[in-house]
Amino acid sequence: MKKSILFLLSFLACNSYSQTAQEYLTQGIEKAKLRDYKNAILDYDKALELDSLYSAAYFYRADAKVQLQDNKEALKDFNTLIKLNPNVPDVYSYRGYVQFLLEDLKGAISDFDRAISMNPKDSEAFFYRGYSKMYAEDFEGALPDFDKAVELDPTARNYNSRGIVKDRLKKYKDAVEDFNQALKLDPGFAHAYFVRGYSRYNLYERKEACSDWIVSLILGKQEAGEVIKQLCRE
The missing domain is CATH 1.25.40.10 (Tetratricopeptide repeat domain)
Structure with missing residues (x-):
C-alpha cells in the first residue's frame, strides 16, 4: 500500500534541515531502492540523531520497517510522524495499513476514517477500510467502501475485492x-x-x-x- 511520496518532498522543501541530515536521508533512500532496508534504517537513524523533527526521515524509516515486517516499530514512527504532522491524510492511511497488518482492525478503520475525512478521493483508504471491515466480517459495511474504491480507481484488484464481498453477501450474480x-x-x-x-x-x-x-x-x-x-x- 505504499503511497505516493510526493507529500514528503514538500516536507523537504518547506523545512530547513542541516545538509548532513539530508545527505543521510538521501543515502538511506538509495539503499532502500536496492532493498537494503537494514542499512537504510541506519542512515535514517543518523538523520534523526541530527534532527529529531525530520518528518521525511520518520516516514522513510517506517516504510523500511514495514518492508522488513517490523510493523510494531513502524507504527511507533508513524505515531511520531502524526504528532509532527497531524494534517497529512496519507500518513493516516499508511498507519492504518500498518495497524491492519498488526490485526488491529478497529485502529486501522479509525485511521482510514480520518484519512477519508481529510481526502475523500483517497481510493486506497477506501479500499483498505473496506478490507479491514471484510476481515472483521462486516460485509455490509465493506461493500460501500469497495463501491467507492471502484468508482475512484476501477482496477482489477478493486473489482475483485468487491466481488468477494458480494459473494459473502450471497449476491452471486453481481459478484x-x-x-x-x-x-x-x-x-x-x-x-x-x-x-x-x-x-x-x-x-x-x-x-x-x-x-x-x-x-x-x-x-x-x-x-x-x-x-x-x-x-x-x-
Missing part, C-alpha cells in the same frame, strides 16, 4: 460480474478465477466453476487443486 470485470482488466488474475469459481458453484454452474478453478490452478493458485478434488469429481 460474478465484478470478477468478470477484474479478469477483463487482468486476464492473468488467478485469484479472480478462483473466487469466481465459488460464485458460479453457488449459482449451480458447476461446469463453469470447475473450469475457473482449473485455470486458477494453471495460473499458480495451488489451493484450487484441493477444491477441484473435492467439488469437481464426476
Whole structure:
C-alpha cells in the first residue's frame, strides 16, 4: 500500500534541515531502492540523531520497517510522524495499513476514517477500510467502501475485492460480474478465477466453476487443486 511520496518532498522543501541530515536521508533512500532496508534504517537513524523533527526521515524509516515486517516499530514512527504532522491524510492511511497488518482492525478503520475525512478521493483508504471491515466480517459495511474504491480507481484488484464481498453477501450474480470485470482488466488474475469459481458453484454452474478453478490452478493458485478434488469429481 505504499503511497505516493510526493507529500514528503514538500516536507523537504518547506523545512530547513542541516545538509548532513539530508545527505543521510538521501543515502538511506538509495539503499532502500536496492532493498537494503537494514542499512537504510541506519542512515535514517543518523538523520534523526541530527534532527529529531525530520518528518521525511520518520516516514522513510517506517516504510523500511514495514518492508522488513517490523510493523510494531513502524507504527511507533508513524505515531511520531502524526504528532509532527497531524494534517497529512496519507500518513493516516499508511498507519492504518500498518495497524491492519498488526490485526488491529478497529485502529486501522479509525485511521482510514480520518484519512477519508481529510481526502475523500483517497481510493486506497477506501479500499483498505473496506478490507479491514471484510476481515472483521462486516460485509455490509465493506461493500460501500469497495463501491467507492471502484468508482475512484476501477482496477482489477478493486473489482475483485468487491466481488468477494458480494459473494459473502450471497449476491452471486453481481459478484460474478465484478470478477468478470477484474479478469477483463487482468486476464492473468488467478485469484479472480478462483473466487469466481465459488460464485458460479453457488449459482449451480458447476461446469463453469470447475473450469475457473482449473485455470486458477494453471495460473499458480495451488489451493484450487484441493477444491477441484473435492467439488469437481464426476
